[in-house]
Amino acid sequence: MITFYPGPSKVYPQVADYAAEAIREGIVSLNHRSAGFMDIVKETVRLLHDKLDIPADYHIALVSSATECWEIVAQSLTAVSSLHPYNGAFGKKWAEYAYKIKPPVSLSDADVLCLVQNETSNGTQVSMETLAQFRRDFSALIAVDAVSSMAGIQFDWSLADVWFASVQKCFGLPAGLAVLIYSPAALKRAEEIGENAHYNSLLFIHENFSKFQTPYTPNGLGIYLLMRVLQQVPPIGTVDALTKKRATDWYAFFEQEMMNSPFRVLINDPTTRSDTVIAVQGNEQEVNKLKKAAQQEGITLGNGYGDWKNTTFRIANFPAITDEEIGTLTQFLRSY
The missing domain is CATH 3.90.1150.10 (Aspartate Aminotransferase, domain 1)
Known part of the structure; x- marks a missing residue:
């Protein structure tokens, strides 16, 4: 089929061999605090910077899904309210989800602009030129859902402070893992807000990934597969x-x-x-x-x-x- x-969507056919390799060599059994697993996380982060041309000062973390990233943006990076211009189902869902966590009390004072770069529901996208205009017009943080485009097209990373995507699309991998990328400005905002009450609070995530560790037992197989696929792609x-x-x-x-x-x-x-x-x-x-x-x-x-x-x-x-x-x-x- x-x-x-x-x-x-379709996974790279080599993923079957990589998964067998992970089981055969005991990689899936590694403790997530072990040196061997931290080496895999470190190499995966390095490859993401290298293959996707992510700026060196942007931070990278690995979480469970893009939906979790919606939650992280709402609870850890939104001080007052978030603004959600959208033109499709996933942008609308993100707005509804975010407002359950941080109700839109004063949209005129919104301090995070949330955009879906590629709206999977209707086949539209926000170009880098349009995103640059948003960057000029909006002075606070910009967060971008890039689920259907990250690893498929090239971004100007400087045009937003948070980018995220699940891996089951352009990365060519099974679902169950997401890449979260955030700028120094986003980290500074998280520090100013100081939200650290959840297992997926950005400050807690950042503290762990700065040591190439994860805040909870992760999808170790998914991280290994991501590393191996990044090694193979141009x-x-x-x-x-x-x-x-x-x-x-x-x-x-x-x-x-x-x-x-x-x-x-x-x-x-x-x-x-x-x-x-x-x-x-x-x-x-x-x-x-x-x-x-x-x-x-x-x-x-x-x-x-x-x-x-x-x-x-x-x-x-x-x-x-x-x-x-x-x-x-x-x-x-x-x-x-």
Whole structure:
């Protein structure tokens, strides 16, 4: 089965060998305070800086999920309130979740701006140019949910103070781990707020990761797999070029070769289209027929989500997906 589901999505095939290696060599049995495990954490952090071109003064921690990162931003980095401009289901969910923890008493005094860089629900994204405008207009912290794009496209890390992503998309790994990246300004804010009442308080996390330890027993297998995958993938500049070329090809395919089909790209504005999740719309009956036909050919397409659940399907454009698999899908769509 070939999967184009936009998360959890296809894992790199080498992950099976890496997992067997971790079990065979006893890595999954390492105490998380042991020197051997701390070496794995240290190397994983080094590789993240290296392969994703993360600035040396930005800190990195590994947590359980992007949803946990929503919680960390709300409880450890928000003094008054957070502001959540959004255009899709995941941005809305983040706002609702954050406001349960830190109610929006005074949005005019918001001290954290929370943005979803890549809105998986409808195939839109916030460009680096738009993010730069937010940076100019908003003087306090900026936090970015980059779940569907981190490790797939290149970021200007200086445009935000907090970036985070789960690994089950562009990292090409199983779910159960997230990468949290935060600037010196974010750490300073955490110190000023002084929130240290939870197992995942940022101050407690930072204290542990400064020693290449974790504040709780972690997903050790997931961290090891992340390290091994980072060793195999090219630098983000190379990945970015491939991702954006494939995205350009996908949009051209639907606008040119599929122009007489019942399907259209959901987002009309090319400047806001996602590079990593292609959302395609059609009427509910045609979308269901297409997905069933694809399944019979051994191809899994992503379902629609939220307001677009019944009238769209989504195609993951993640690095672990091969050109051959893309060719199989395009050939199926041509002949459908």
